[in-house]
Amino acid sequence: MKRREFIHGSAIVGLSLANQSLLVAHSGMYHQNTQRKIYRILNADSINVGTLPVMRAFAGNQLDYVSPYVLFDEFGPINLNAGSDPLRVDAHPHAGVTPTTYFLQGTGHHKDSLNYDFQISKGDFMLFSSGKGAIHMEESGKQLYDDGGLYHGFQIWLNTPSKYKFDEPSTSVYRLSDMDFIETEQYSIQVVLGKLFQAKSKIALQSPAFYYHVKMKADSRLDIPTDPTHNAFLYIIDGALELADAKQAHKNQVILYQRGDSMINIYANKASEFLVLGGQPLDEQVYSYGPFVMNNEEQIRQCIRNYNAGLMGNPDLVNQ
Numbered sequence: 427m428k429r430r431e432f433i434h435g436s437a438i439v440g441l442s443l444a445n446q447s448l449l450v451a452h453s454g455m456y457h458q459n460t461q462r463k464i465y466r467i468l469n470a471d472s473i474n475v476g477t478l479p480v481m482r483a484f485a486g487n488q489l490d491y492v493s494p495y496v497l498f499d500e501f502g503p504i505n506l507n508a509g510s511d512p513l514r515v516d517a518h519p520h521a522g523v524t525p526t527t528y529f530l531q532g533t534g535h536h537k538d539s540l541n542y543d544f545q546i547s548k549g550d551f552m553l554f555s556s557g558k559g560a561i562h563m564e565e566s567g568k569q570l571y572d573d574g575g576l577y578h579g580f581q582i583w584l585n586t587p588s589k590y591k592f593d594e595p596s597t598s599v600y601r602l603s604d605m606d607f608i609e610t611e612q613y614s615i616q617v618v619l620g621k622l623f624q625a626k627s628k629i630a631l632q633s634p635a636f637y638y639h640v641k642m643k644a645d646s647r648l649d650i651p652t653d654p655t656h657n658a659f660l661y662i663i664d665g666a667l668e669l670a671d672a673k674q675a676h677k678n679q680v681i682l683y684q685r686g687d688s689m690i691n692i693y694a695n696k697a698s699e700f701l702v703l704g705g706q707p708l709d710e711q712v713y714s715y716g717p718f719v720m721n722n723e724e725q726i727r728q729c730i731r732n733y734n735a736g737l738m739g740n741p742d743l744v745n746q
Contacts, residue, residue: 461691462658462683464670465491470500470661470678476515478564479504480581483661483680486714491682492659493707494635496523496585496719498680500663503531503578506570513577514565517741520556521729522591523719524584524632527552528618528639530663532577533567539739542597545569549602551618551629557586559718559729559738560595563745580701587633588710588721604628612646615639620705622650635705642694650690650702658683658690658704665698 468488470481483498492498506513512535527534528551536552537543539561545568546552554562566577586593606625608615617625620636627637634656642648642665652658660669660681667675670691675681683690683704690702713720718729732738 460688461670462652462687462689464673465682465684467673467675468680468682470680475499475501476513477511478513478515481678486712488682489712490707491657491684492704493657493709494585494587494633494705495582495659495703496712496714497581497583498661499581500661500678501577501579501581503576506532506566506574506577508572508574510571510574512565512567512571515563517561517563517744518717519559519561519729519733519738519741520554520717521559521720521732521738522556522586522725523717524553524555524586525581526584526637527554527564527579527581528637529579530639531579532575533569534577534579535565535567536562536597537744538562538597539744540595540597544599546599549616551600551605553584553596553598553600553629555586555593555596555598555632557590557593557595559732561739561741561744562597582637582703583719584631584635585708585712585719587708590632591720591725600629611643613640613642613648615641633706633708636703638702639699640702641699642692642697644694644696646694648692648694650692651688652690652704653706654686654688656704656706657685658702660690660692661701661703663699663701665700666695667698667700668693668695 470483473482478501480499480501485497529548533545533547535545605627606617608625616639617627618637619627619629662677662679664677711721713722713726715726718726720726
């Protein structure tokens with residue numbers, strides 16, 4: 427793969443506005459004075475990244491409501507047969523952004539220009555802090571190739587604050603032992619990033635952000651407190667939820683909340699699984715060009731020059 431070919435093939439795309447249907451009966455919700463108001467509900471789009479099918483919730487848009495996150499993809503769920511070709515995204519660069527990868531099912535193979543080459547599996551969480559620029563390749567992992575099975579997870583990009591844009595790149599993998607877990611009779615929550623109630627993740631970040639993986643039983647309620655000055659949004663993996671103002675949302679929809687209030691009130695009509703994310707808005711100018719996320723056009727041009735000069739690594743070696 428030629429470096430320039432990848433750059434020209436890396437446009438980001440958005441998503442569509444959903445019909446915001448209302449529940450008119452059997453409501454399990456209630457109102458609180460500190461309840462966050464919903465800005466809008468959006469449908470994720472089905473696209474392919476390399477040979478990998480994903481549901482894209484947002485990519486470079488809605489930043490006033492999702493920052494410090496800038497892109498959100500759910501990959502799978504898809505069943506792979508033993509011995510089938512891996513689902514793969516060939517070697518590609520990043521700069522100025524931190525792609526995170528979280529596995530719900532299956533295994534993945536990561537290889538990069540920083541000399542990391544490893545398998546990641548269910549429950550693992552990876553930060554690829556690209557800084558001034560690095561290259562990585564992603565594909566389904568060896569265990570899936572050997573045994574087959576379900577491949578399912580998320581790649582969600584955290585924007586890098588401006589003062590860290592040109593730091594040295596790094597790769598880190600975290601296990602379940604680095605994250606706290608909450609379990610009650612009505613719900614369970616994996617605190618991947620940030621803190622919730624008395625639970626706290628051990629994973630350090632460059633700016634405040636949270637990332638909760640929630641499972642709720644049918645006919646159950648959950649109130650999630652957030653900092654009113656921070657952004658917050660919700661993505662439904664499976665099931666159906668009733669939210670503020672009796673709005674109903676379902677699988678593959680993203681719910682964007684306004685700032686100004688604290689509580690995210692959730693009622694699960696049936697057994698449901700979803701992510702709740704957000705954090706402190708960076709409040710910085712964003713210029714993006716495919717995998718490069720910077721603060722001005724000249725920085726983007728510098729990233730392209732650095733990539734074409736081989737300063738981010740050799741994609742041919744990473745692809746091997």
